[in-house]
Amino acid sequence: MQTTSPIVEKNKKEKTASKRKRQIFDAAIHLFLEKGVANTSMRELAVAVNMTTGGLYHYVKSKEEIVRMVTRNAIYAHESVKALRKSLGDISPNEALRACTKFWLTLEKTAQEQTIFLDRERVHMGADMQQVYSESVRSLIHFFESLLDDGVKAGEFEVDNVFLTAFNIYMSRIQFATKWWLLQDLFTAEEYATQQTNAVMKQILVDRNKIS
Amino acid sequence: MQTTSPIVEKNKKEKTASKRKRQIFDAAIHLFLEKGVANTSMRELAVAVNMTTGGLYHYVKSKEEIVRMVTRNAIYAHESVKALRKSLGDISPNEALRACTKFWLTLEKTAQEQTIFLDRERVHMGADMQQVYSESVRSLIHFFESLLDDGVKAGEFEVDNVFLTAFNIYMSRIQFATKWWLLQDLFTAEEYATQQTNAVMKQILVDRNKIS
DNA sequence: GTCTATATAAGGATAGAC
DNA sequence: GTCTATCCTTATATAGAC
The missing domain is CATH 1.10.357.10 (Tetracycline Repressor, domain 2)
Incomplete structure (x- = not known):
């Protein structure tokens, strides 16, 4: 019987986590472009990636962090x-x-x-x-x-x-x-x-x- | 004894009123430029022309109206x-x-x-x-x-x-x-x-x- | 014509259940 | 990891006193 090692488990999670973050990132660029940063709410962004604000904040610290990510990129x-x-x-x-x-x-x-x-x-x-x-x-x-x-x-x-x-x-x-x-x-x-x-x-x- | 005619009175008021409006307009351009439209609040704009929001709304109907004025101009x-x-x-x-x-x-x-x-x-x-x-x-x-x-x-x-x-x-x-x-x-x-x-x-x- | 007070809505962010 | 509920703050706009 094979059990997945803790390390593989962790990697898996990290992979989907970074995938999610990437998804948020892409949606953010799109919305920011279309409506401007100030006119884009975290709620909207959450909806765009099929989440609620609570869920969204699991991946990103703040709206500002997203802006920084996009800028750097x-x-x-x-x-x-x-x-x-x-x-x-x-x-x-x-x-x-x-x-x-x-x-x-x-x-x-x-x-x-x-x-x-x-x-x-x-x-x-x-x-x-x-x-x-x-x-x-x-x-x-x-x-x-x-x-x-x-x-x-x-x-x-x-x-x-x-x-x-x-x-x-x-x-x-x-x-x-x-x-x-x-x-x-x-x-x-x-x-x-x-x-x-x-x-x-x-x-x-x-x-x-x-x-x- | 001389009394000011109603018409002169009215013109006088209109003149200061349009002066005020002009003042609001100028301040709006300045603030919009510096901080962007979405980040400029009516409170701020009011303060910039030494008024309160209540006073401001005596001269302009809405924020949108100001944006339209600036755009047209x-x-x-x-x-x-x-x-x-x-x-x-x-x-x-x-x-x-x-x-x-x-x-x-x-x-x-x-x-x-x-x-x-x-x-x-x-x-x-x-x-x-x-x-x-x-x-x-x-x-x-x-x-x-x-x-x-x-x-x-x-x-x-x-x-x-x-x-x-x-x-x-x-x-x-x-x-x-x-x-x-x-x-x-x-x-x-x-x-x-x-x-x-x-x-x-x-x-x-x-x-x-x-x-x- | 200007102020104070307030109604109403929306946004960012968090706590805690599941 | 995701959701619901909610706090807190800020914004637009209005009502009514002066």
Whole structure:
């Protein structure tokens, strides 16, 4: 006769527990996006995951904790762009910038929703999270600046204002996420990314034949 | 002996009443911006104008009414750009686009705050106001499209994607307003407007010598 | 026209049964 | 681990005194 060991038991519970937490997390992002953080109640969130508030509080400490979770997670999108650059290794500044810009502009839908969340709900974050968020934004813009600098040094780019150009690349994505309601009838995410990327490259490339 | 006529009396009251309402309106914009609509209570708003909630409700019917007032007012900023174009009369497409872009990018601070409000608090508007807002945005973008078209026809501009360029002009301002916390140490509003305007013109002008 | 007091509703969070 | 019941706080909005 076989009995399940206590450790396996514990792991099992932890697995379903983290599954539940994940479920709550996903539902929270969805509701926060649709109605805003302040307009989403814990009761609603509980209903969305087929629980009652009492049950919900078994998994999360407070509403604020959820906001923190979502915020932290959203910031990973920023890091993934830098990770891509590293994985690409030794390529030309032209190709590097194009690849990273395109990647940043086509991050999948979940990440897109998180971008909106960050951008819009800054006012509902605690002071500490606002700080973390700001740093993350600055860091990503700085990353694009360095890509631009590389190209300038290599003689491939000609850029009037490096910061502003980097800022605009960063913002192209935010624009798409926050103005989705306006753009969805006109572009797919893919088309938007392609065209904005081209617009950027056209602005800075010394040799315009390299656009393709 | 002179007595004030009833009509003068009435006008006087209406004047102070509308002054009060204006005061409430200004305070509301300020608070909504800083803390978001949902996080701003009528009590707070009352305190901000040195009243109690009871007094406040003498002037406004509901919180929703205030949001509607602010929304409607914010939309005037869009109209003022079109009005400028008309007032300029018969000038070259190049000059017209430059003037309107610059104007749109430098609208004074109050209008700037209202832009943030609209962009961020869309989720707190009623369905009807969301509709009005969307229309107004589309209309302004369309206005920039027509300016671009004029230039293309006149052979002054060369534009790959007219809508996207118009959209980016529109968004340059929203960017500045919503990312003010990021940009304020780097640009004055004036500098930002100048540089973004130049970036746009550089992208589309056939004859680049016409930039400055 | 402004205040105090209060009705009424909703939200976050907890205690304790099962 | 989930539910019911409930506490406490805060919010919108109104009634009526002054």
